Amino acid sequence: MTTQAQATPHEPPGKPTAASRTTLSHIMTGNDTNLLGTVHGGVIMKLVDDAAGAVAGRHSGGPAVTASMDEMVFLEPVRVGDLVHVKAQVNWTGRSSMEVGVRVLAERWNESTPATQVASAYLVFTAVDENGRPRPVPPVVPESERDKRRWQEAQIRRTHRLARRRAIKELRDRRAAEGMTED
Numbered sequence: 001m002t003t004q005a006q007a008t009p010h011e012p013p014g015k016p017t018a019a020s021r022t023t024l025s026h027i028m029t030g031n032d033t034n035l036l037g038t039v040h041g042g043v044i045m046k047l048v049d050d051a052a053g054a055v056a057g058r059h060s061g062g063p064a065v066t067a068s069m070d071e072m073v074f075l076e077p078v079r080v081g082d083l084v085h086v087k088a089q090v091n092w093t094g095r096s097s098m099e100v101g102v103r104v105l106a107e108r109w110n111e112s113t114p115a116t117q118v119a120s121a122y123l124v125f126t127a128v129d130e131n132g133r134p135r136p137v138p139p140v141v142p143e144s145e146r147d148k149r150r151w152q153e154a155q156i157r158r159t160h161r162l163a164r165r166r167a168i169k170e171l172r173d174r175r176a177a178e179g180m181t182e183d
């Protein structure tokens with residue numbers, strides 16, 4: 001069984017979750033709105049990808065590309081004048097990939113009311129070398145109970161991603177073998 005942050009002889013040494021945890025903060029302006037006048041979901045997704053990319057780069061010590069983004073959930077609308085905080089951390093590491101968990105909080109820029117969570121997302125980043133090929137990443141070492149729970153949940157998502165990808169590939173291969181054609 002794979003255990004948390006288990007190292008093999010060729011793996012780089014582990015790094016604690018806290019070492020690369022990052023917050024990106026941004027005030028929303030009129031340039032960020034959709035037709036309803038609230039902030040466009042794509043603006044938030046870009047900030048999420050930016051923060052997650054910074055965390056993946058810090059953890060892996062070099063370039064990392066977005067391989068997938070899943071479970072992006074928008075809980076509340078974000079408004080012009082909101083100060084948005086995008087909090088990201090590496091939840092889990094594989095050989096060359098990392099799951100990054102992101103929470104998005106918003107508060108009025110000029111009020112001292114508590115920030116509320118408006119969105120969350122999980123992304124997979126793959127560390128790449130100068131030729132764009134996957135390279136090994138240090139195992140993340142979850143230290144707090146919260147980080148250990150997030151590692152375990154990320155492992156479940158990883159299993160589901162792989163199973164889904166395999167099932168879809170098998171279906172397509174089967175349809176192709178049966179001579180099914182599409183327009």
Ligand SMILES: CC(C)(COP(=O)(O)OP(=O)(O)OC[C@H]1O[C@@H](n2cnc3c(N)ncnc32)[C@H](O)[C@@H]1OP(=O)(O)O)[C@@H](O)C(=O)NCCC(=O)NCCS
Pocket residue numbers: 065066067068093094095096097098124125126128132133134161
């Ligand atoms: C991500 C990428 C480097 C993977 O390359 P690849 O040749 O398929 O490499 P592999 O199949 O060996 O996968 C490498 C790792 O990425 C993971 N991975 C690859 N595709 C994935 C996907 N769609 N979802 C989740 N993880 C994925 C693999 O599980 C593997 O993880 P592991 O090493 O921890 O076990 C390649 O697909 C790529 O360059 N994609 C474009 C990335 C990009 O440009 N992003 C920005 C978009 S604008």
